[in-house]
Amino acid sequence: MWSGGAWRAALSRVPCGRRAQSAQARLRDILERELEGIRDAGTWKSERVITSRQGPxxxxxxxxxxxxxFCANNYLGLSSHPQVIEAGQQALEEFGAGLSSVRFICGTQSIHKDLEAKLARFHRREDTILYPSCFDANAGLFEALLTPEDAVLSDELNHASIIDGIRLCKAHKYRYRHLDMADLEAKLQEAQKHRLRLVATDGAFSMDGDIAPLQDICRLASQYGALVFVDECHATGFLGPTGRGTDELLGVMDQVTIINSTLGKALGGASGGYTTGPAPLVALLRQRSRPYLFSNSLPPAVVACASKALDLLMENxxxxxxxxxxxxxxxxxxxxxxxxxxxxxxxxxxxxxxxxxxxxxxxxxxxxxxxxxxxxxxxxxxxxxxxxxxxxxxxxxxxxxxxxxxxxxxxxxxxxxxx
Structure with a gap:
């Protein structure tokens, strides 16, 4: 058995290029075995290449x-709507291909502020902040809002972006069984010792197509002094009488504190996400939310396409x-x-x-x-x-x-x- 010193001495005599090559060979072997395991399990995911516009x-x-x-998130069919495309083309001509900057440096244009205000009106909230995606919105919310004094209570089947966002924060974490209000209540009782309590749920769950019982969640939140956060990516634009989401569908728009959603599904299908809620929260996110502070602004064409999609929805x-x-x-x-x-x-x-x-x-x-x-x-x-x-x-x-x-x-x- 070689001592640590003898091993390091022998290694030092191996040319640097050979050591690097050996490390790369080990990495390749590890990766190939991992990929083979995915194939053997029957869970390999191939990508089919579409050669046309998105549509039915x-x-x-x-x-x-x-x-x-039959597998696109193009719920309203607006991703190739002629007026949406025209709006993107006009923005490309007027505002350029991109900002080459984050928002707080030189990456905020009038169309970004206009879309944020329009989304706030649509959701009947005080203010809105745009992100490159809703994954980023979920990654940026919990860490900026919650401290070690607080608690977050999350449905066990929440989207991966919510789970990852919660992992980043230092709040106490409680996970309740999917749609199980008795379990949520038990967790709320346990969490009473914390400063803020935030219940986090998808409005509509993307893998199962079921809808969170927001009336019961809001009732329990009120009873136990908690706030309610809802991810509306698979609801914005088409659930509820006017497409405002599950909070409208279930009549609790005034009881949900924070909504995160996307521009990349029903609202044009391109990219982008947002948080909408109390103005002080949005102001804090502009100061503290890492995905917002360290990501390039949404491209002007994407902003314009989403804005036109929202116009079409609100008009009819x-x-x-x-x-x-x-x-x-x-x-x-x-x-x-x-x-x-x-x-x-x-x-x-x-x-x-x-x-x-x-x-x-x-x-x-x-x-x-x-x-x-x-x-x-x-x-x-x-x-x-x-x-x-x-x-x-x-x-x-x-x-x-x-x-x-x-x-x-x-x-x-x-x-x-x-x-």
């Missing part, structure tokens, strides 16, 4: 003919009613056929299959029949909970939905995935 009808590299797209919300009817059509037909669809009345319609390989094979066979869907497996969803997450858009026709259901029936029978 797309073209996919290597697949002949048009494809029906008939599209909100359209998506609800189409969602019900898909869910009822699939359930009548014998498929298990998770969630209730949300355009996210997870077709539950359980086995990762089965989900992947069914998704591949659906593509052969002209339907673009993706199998979801670990670590995106828990092991044994693999699924195909179908997402309905307002711009899908009834014929599109019926064709998707028919393809599921054919492929489901082929793989014996139906009872």
């Amino acid at each position: 009808h797309i073209h996919v590299d290597g697949v002949s003919g048009g494809i029906l797209n 919300n008939a599209i909100v009613q359209s998506i609800a009817a189409k969602t019900q059509r898909f869910r009822s037909k699939m359930e009548a056929a014998g498929f298990t669809i998770s969630g209730v009345a949300h355009p996210i319609c997870p077709v539950m299959l359980g086995d990762a390989r089965l989900a992947s094979r069914i998704a591949d066979d659906m593509l052969k029949r002209g339907i673009f869907v993706i199998g979801f497996s670990y670590p995106v969803v828990p092991k044994g909970k693999a699924r195909i997450r179908v997402q309905i858009s307002a711009v899908h026709s009834e014929e599109d939905i019926d064709r998707c259901v028919e393809a599921f029936l054919e492929v489901g029978r082929l793989h014996r995935a139906l009872p």
Whole structure:
């Protein structure tokens, strides 16, 4: 056995280039074994290449003919709306390709402030702060707001960005069982010793298509002196009578303190996220939130596209009613056929299959029949909970939905995935 000194002496006689090469070889071996494990588990995620604009009808590299797209977050169909595209083009001409700066240096333009004010009005909140993504908004909120004197209580199935954001803060952390109000109440009772108590939940849960019971959460928060934070990424623009989200849907807009949401789904589909809530909170985030302080400003074209999408939504919300009817059509037909669809009345319609390989094979066979869907497996969803997450858009026709259901029936029978 060599002593530490003898080992270091021997290593020093190995040329630096060879040592580096050896380290790189070890790294490559470790990575290849890890990747092989992912393949063996049937959870490998391939990326299909789209060669057209996003929309209900797309073209996919290597697949002949048009494809029906049933897995985009393009809930309102605005990602390729001509007025949204025109607004982006105009902003590109007037304000340039980007700011080459963060907001507090020289990265704030009039359109950034206009969009923040418009989002605050839309959500009926005091102020709004923009981020490059909602992942950044979630990463920037909890650390800036909560201290070791505080507590945060999080639904166990919250989005990964909420989980990661909470990890960054020094508050005491409580995790309650998914949608379990008795468990939340027990955790609130336990957390009474802390200065601030913040209940954090997704409004609509992206993997299961279920909706948080915000009325009960707000009631418990009021009873135990807590604040409520809701991530509305899969609700903004299409849930509620005017598309303002789950707090509007459930009648608690005045009881939710903080909302984080995205511009990258229903509101244009490009990029960007935001926090909206009390003006002092937004002011603090501008001073303390690290993703805001250290990330480039949103590009002008992205800001303009989202702003126009918001205008279209606020001018006419008939599209909100359209998506609800189409969602019900898909869910009822699939359930009548014998498929298990998770969630209730949300355009996210997870077709539950359980086995990762089965989900992947069914998704591949659906593509052969002209339907673009993706199998979801670990670590995106828990092991044994693999699924195909179908997402309905307002711009899908009834014929599109019926064709998707028919393809599921054919492929489901082929793989014996139906009872």
